[in-house]
Amino acid sequence: MVAPELLPVAAQTNSGEFYTIATLGSHSALQILKGAHDEGFRTLAIANLDTERLYRSFAFVDEVIPLARYQDFPSLVPELEQRKVIIVPHGSFVAYLSLGEHKRMTIPYFGNKAVLDWEASRELQRQWLTRAGLRIPRQFRTGSEIDRPVIVKLYGAQGGKGYMFVRDAHDFEQRAERLARQNYILQEYIIGVPAYIHYFYSPLTGKLEIMSMDRRYETNVDSLGRIPAAAQEGMNVDPSYVVVGNSPLVLRESMLAEAYRMGEDVVRVSRDICPPKGLFGAFCIETIITPDANFYVMEISARIVAGTNPFIDGSPYSYLNYSEPMSTGRRIAREIKNALLSNCLGCVLDDSSVVP
Ligand code: AMP
Numbered sequence: 336m337v338a339p340e341l342l343p344v345a346a347q348t349n350s351g352e353f354y355t356i357a358t359l360g361s362h363s364a365l366q367i368l369k370g371a372h373d374e375g376f377r378t379l380a381i382a383n384l385d386t387e388r389l390y391r392s393f394a395f396v397d398e399v400i401p402l403a404r405y406q407d408f409p410s411l412v413p414e415l416e417q418r419k420v421i422i423v424p425h426g427s428f429v430a431y432l433s434l435g436e437h438k439r440m441t442i443p444y445f446g447n448k449a450v451l452d453w454e455a456s457r458e459l460q461r462q463w464l465t466r467a468g469l470r471i472p473r474q475f476r477t478g479s480e481i482d483r484p485v486i487v488k489l490y491g492a493q494g495g496k497g498y499m500f501v502r503d504a505h506d507f508e509q510r511a512e513r514l515a516r517q518n519y520i521l522q523e524y525i526i527g528v529p530a531y532i533h534y535f536y537s538p539l540t541g542k543l544e545i546m547s548m549d550r551r552y553e554t555n556v557d558s559l560g561r562i563p564a565a566a567q568e569g570m571n572v573d574p575s576y577v578v579v580g581n582s583p584l585v586l587r588e589s590m591l592a593e594a595y596r597m598g599e600d601v602v603r604v605s606r607d608i609c610p611p612k613g614l615f616g617a618f619c620i621e622t623i624i625t626p627d628a629n630f631y632v633m634e635i636s637a638r639i640v641a642g643t644n645p646f647i648d649g650s651p652y653s654y655l656n657y658s659e660p661m662s663t664g665r666r667i668a669r670e671i672k673n674a675l676l677s678n679c680l681g682c683v684l685d686d687s688s689v690v691p
């Protein structure tokens with residue numbers, strides 16, 4: 336086992352060549368690359384024509400490769416496979432690359448790609464979370480079963496749009512026409528407050544850390560509350576959850592033990608479903624907390640989430656574990672560095688990774 340704080344800074348390979356940490360220029364790239372730079376790595380942002388100038392403006396970004404569109408990333412793969420590059424994936428990789436494209440690339444990749452299948456399918460996610468003893472919203476098979484408020488989620492709904500709310504079975508019947516010929520799920524609507532909990536699990540030390548927490552700023556749902564309910568009547572506004580930013584959050588301390596337990600159990604079960612490595616590195620459990628202090632889990636994200644961005648300088652929780660600013664992006668770079676220094680880079684990479 337490695338004691339992370341005690342290791343030297345230079346992230347050099349045995350041959351003296353530096354490794355480069357690379358990611359797509361979006362989402363949490365600034366945090367990832369700043370963290371990589373602070374841990375002694377070279378940094379590469381793969382930007383597009385709109386974002387190139389932004390990423391070049393930061394001194395900690397050593398190199399920028401512009402692409403016409405992020406979806407063109409696969410055309411860059413052969414070049415990157417020749418270099419000592421390690422990819423740190425984030426939400427834009429999932430948004431712009433297919434599962435197949437993810438799996439085909441052999442660039443050293445931080446994380447376990449096998450988890451992607453379990454994350455991409457709502458049904459497999461439910462199995463995973465249930466096996467870990469997490470509470471999830473009830474799902475209804477048919478409209479006639481609905482006995483409480485329901486959120487209707489269309490399959491393939493992306494970017495927070497395409498939701499509908501139903502009060503009861505009768506309400507559903509009246510709106511069923513709108514849903515004809517569409518694939519959707521009927522999920523119990525949990526009335527509570529959202530809390531997104533960010534974790535880091537180290538395969539090198541076997542330890543789980545709570546890194547930080549956030550809540551999202553979403554339009555237009557976060558603006559609907561600013562219009563009195565009576566004035567909303569007849570406006571016919573479709574609620575959307577498109578994210579525009581994130582705010583920091585700290586949890587009531589008596590609820591922290593359950594948040595930690597949920598993270599540990601999700602990691603434990605992941606070793607059964609994606610053996611042998613399971614889920615490691617950064618991940619996030621998206622919860623709604625009810626008035627009786629129960630966590631309901633909406634989703635799990637198996638990599639760094641953009642909700643960690645308010646904490647580039649560290650969070651109240653990371654400060655408890657580190658006496659220096661420790662963002663999730665820097666924590667990832669620290670883990671890669673520790674793996675290099677203990678001659679086990681493979682311990683923190685997907686098994687498809689070919690290290691040049
Ligand atoms: P982008 O590269 O900004 O298009 O984001 C890629 C994916 O990450 C999309 O699914 C976004 O909804 C999600 N995302 C981006 N930024 C945030 C954020 N600040 N909080 C939560 N999710 C985000």
Ligand code: AMP
Pocket residue numbers: 472486495522523524525526529551553576623633634
């Ligand atoms: P999702 O598409 O699961 O990321 O959900 C988008 C937004 O809807 C998030 O802000 C969640 O907080 C909220 N949400 C999703 N499912 C539920 C649910 N069953 N009950 C309450 N809120 C939900």
